[in-house]
Amino acid sequence: MTAAGDAGNGRAAAVSGLVRQAAPIDNDSMKTTTLALAAGLIFTYSISRGDSPGVHTQSPAYTAEGHLIFPADYRSWIFLSAGLDMNYSEGGMQMSHHMLDNVFVNPAAYKSFLATGTWPDGTILVKENRRAETEGSINKSGQFETTETMGIEIHVKDVGHLPDQWGFFAFGDSLKPAAILPQAASCYSCHAAHGAVDRTFVQFYPTLLPIATAKGTLSEEYKHDEAARKATPGHGA
Ligand code: HEC
Numbered sequence: 315m316t317a318a319g320d321a322g323n324g325r326a327a328a329v330s331g332l333v334r335q336a337a338p339i340d341n342d343s344m345k346t347t348t349l350a351l352a353a354g355l356i357f358t359y360s361i362s363r364g365d366s367p368g369v370h371t372q373s374p375a376y377t378a379e380g381h382l383i384f385p386a387d388y389r390s391w392i393f394l395s396a397g398l399d400m401n402y403s404e405g406g407m408q409m410s411h412h413m414l415d416n417v418f419v420n421p422a423a424y425k426s427f428l429a430t431g432t433w434p435d436g437t438i439l440v441k442e443n444r445r446a447e448t449e450g451s452i453n454k455s456g457q458f459e460t461t462e463t464m465g466i467e468i469h470v471k472d473v474g475h476l477p478d479q480w481g482f483f484a485f486g487d488s489l490k491p492a493a494i495l496p497q498a499a500s501c502y503s504c505h506a507a508h509g510a511v512d513r514t515f516v517q518f519y520p521t522l523l524p525i526a527t528a529k530g531t532l533s534e535e536y537k538h539d540e541a542a543r544k545a546t547p548g549h550g551a
Contacts (some may be wrong), residue, residue, distance in 0.1 A: 372420040373436050374470045381491035382468065382483045386501060388440045392424040393417070394519040396447070398457065402504065412446035416458050417519065423471075428550070431529025432512050437471040439514060463487065469505070469514065480505075480513050510536040 372391075375383045385391075394417040399409070419427075423437035443464040446457040468483040470476065476494065482501040483492040493499055502513075510517040510533060511526045517536060526532050 324337050332415075353409070372422055372438070374438055374472045374475070376475070377491045379491075382470065382481075382495050383491050384466075384485055384489040385438055385468075386489075387419050388420075388438075388442075391418040391420050394419055394439075394522065397518065400402075400518075412457050413464060414457065416442045416444070416445045416459075418442070428525060431502060431526045431531035433471050433514065435473045437469075439469040441449065441467045441469075443467070468492075471512075478502075507535055508539055509533060 372385070372387075375385075382457060385437075396417075397415045399412050400415065418440045420436070420438045423434055423439075426434040426437075445462040445464055446459055446460040446461045448455065450458065450460075466485045466489070468485065469480060470483065471480050473479050478497065482495040482499065482505075484495060485492050489503065505513045505515070509515050510523065511531050512533070515534075516526050517524045
């Protein structure tokens with residue numbers, strides 16, 4: 315985790331290195347100027363990625379091999395929605411237990427979405443899958459989420475860094491840095507063919523769908539899906 319953290323803070327480390335090198339050279343005013351310059355650099359970088367200065371950067375971070383470093387603090391981000399046993403194919407596979415998923419997004423991207431109805435560069439969406447359970451404590455029926463995660467998937471928008479703006483990453487229990495999933499993976503085609511906003515499933519994030527609708531950012535693919543669904547008998551508009 316330390317190595318990953320170091321890599322993630324590479325830019326901050328480089329900036330503080332600059333300060334450390336410069337500090338012994340000259341007098342106090344020189345130091346002040348250097349510090350102000352370094353602070354300016356951090357500030358400019360944060361703004362360019364849409365983050366608030368002074369808080370954890372929340373930008374995608376990679377190892378030297380280009381593997382995405384797991385964003386350890388995603389649980390303090392913005393919660394978008396939960397899904398129970400969602401299945402995207404007719405009939406679907408039967409699982410021996412239920413599963414719930416929770417979707418989170420980094421706060422800077424969320425704030426930007428509220429203003430524009432779409433995702434900015436630097437968006438990180440986390441889908442945390444959890445085993446559901448009925449038996450536990452005082453529960454008698456229904457399902458609750460357990461401590462057992464069943465994989466965590468991440469969808470990142472990083473325009474300058476990823477081959478096609480967005481990339482998918484899948485993390486196992488170890489949460490070790492993950493390589494980007496290949497473009498041929500079904501993740502890319504399903505999200506592009508059905509995602510309501512910029513390859514993401516905003517149609518399932520109830521507080522964001524009205525914003526995208528109002529801002530006119532819904533994808534043609536989604537509008538087409540909706541028209542077809544409403545035209546199907548039994549799904550009346
Ligand atoms: C057949 C369609 C389909 C495929 C294939 C698919 N997804 Fe998704 N994905 C969805 C739907 C629907 C949602 C939103 C609902 C939910 O919470 O599950 C979603 C949501 C997500 C999210 C939350 C952010 C977003 O983009 O909305 C992530 C992350 C994600 N999927 C990762 C993956 C990964 C990784 C793969 C491939 C291993 C994958 N998905 C394959 C349909 C698909």
